[in-house]
Amino acid sequence: MNKDNINTVAHRYLANYLKSEFTAVDATCGNGNDTLFLAKRCKKVIGFDIQSQAIENTKKRCSGFNNIELHQISHAQMKEVIHKQVDCVIFNFGYLPKADPSIITQPESSLTAVKAAWDLLKKDGILVLCCYVGHPGGQEETDVLLQWINDIHAHEELAYRQDRPSSPILKILKKTP
Numbered sequence: 001m002n003k004d005n006i007n008t009v010a011h012r013y014l015a016n017y018l019k020s021e022f023t024a025v026d027a028t029c030g031n032g033n034d035t036l037f038l039a040k041r042c043k044k045v046i047g048f049d050i051q052s053q054a055i056e057n058t059k060k061r062c063s064g065f066n067n068i069e070l071h072q073i074s075h076a077q078m079k080e081v082i083h084k085q086v087d088c089v090i091f092n093f094g095y096l097p098k099a100d101p102s103i104i105t106q107p108e109s110s111l112t113a114v115k116a117a118w119d120l121l122k123k124d125g126i127l128v129l130c131c132y133v134g135h136p137g138g139q140e141e142t143d144v145l146l147q148w149i150n151d152i153h154a155h156e157e158l159a160y161r162q163d164r165p166s167s168p169i170l171k172i173l174k175k176t177p
């Protein structure tokens, strides 16, 4: 039985992959858990979130780290501020826990953002997608992302899901040539 949650599994994978010279992107900062995880292991982290509460929560969670650059803009615009290639991008879709659930990732902008992230990744770079199906719109967003993965024939490093149909889905893709 698959018992670990997708974030635990994603972090376990990344802990082996990340290197101290890497640049990583957290495309959905939220409460800063992924940002902090990346900041402890990488040279630089570039983070995005559209809501000020998430940016503030991430700043607090990561206080003491000076290798983090945060942008309060949509991840769909990441190419406007990232002008070099990166080693890893993580998306944790959905809404900020215990905050306004109407501020939520949307299929169209999520797809635009994932495509931008894929363009920005170096060869052998890693894209982590944590997709949730249990909230309104979550299944639709997940279907769009799974279709994109299928269309680009991305190399799947890891796919993981707990046993229930409502369980979130983790996909880890490697950008092979």
Ligand SMILES: C[S@@+](CC[C@H](N)C(=O)[O-])C[C@H]1O[C@@H](n2cnc3c(N)ncnc32)[C@H](O)[C@@H]1O
Binding pocket: 027, 028, 029, 030, 031, 032, 033, 034, 035, 048, 049, 050, 051, 054, 073, 074, 075, 076, 092, 093, 094, 095, 096, 097, 103, 104, 105, 106, 109
């Ligand atoms: C599930 S939370 C992320 C959790 C976070 N990774 C953590 O470790 O705490 C999803 C976040 O996506 C943000 N979000 C929604 N739409 C977005 C967009 N278009 N661009 C960037 N962030 C967005 C929400 O504001 C929310 O904070």
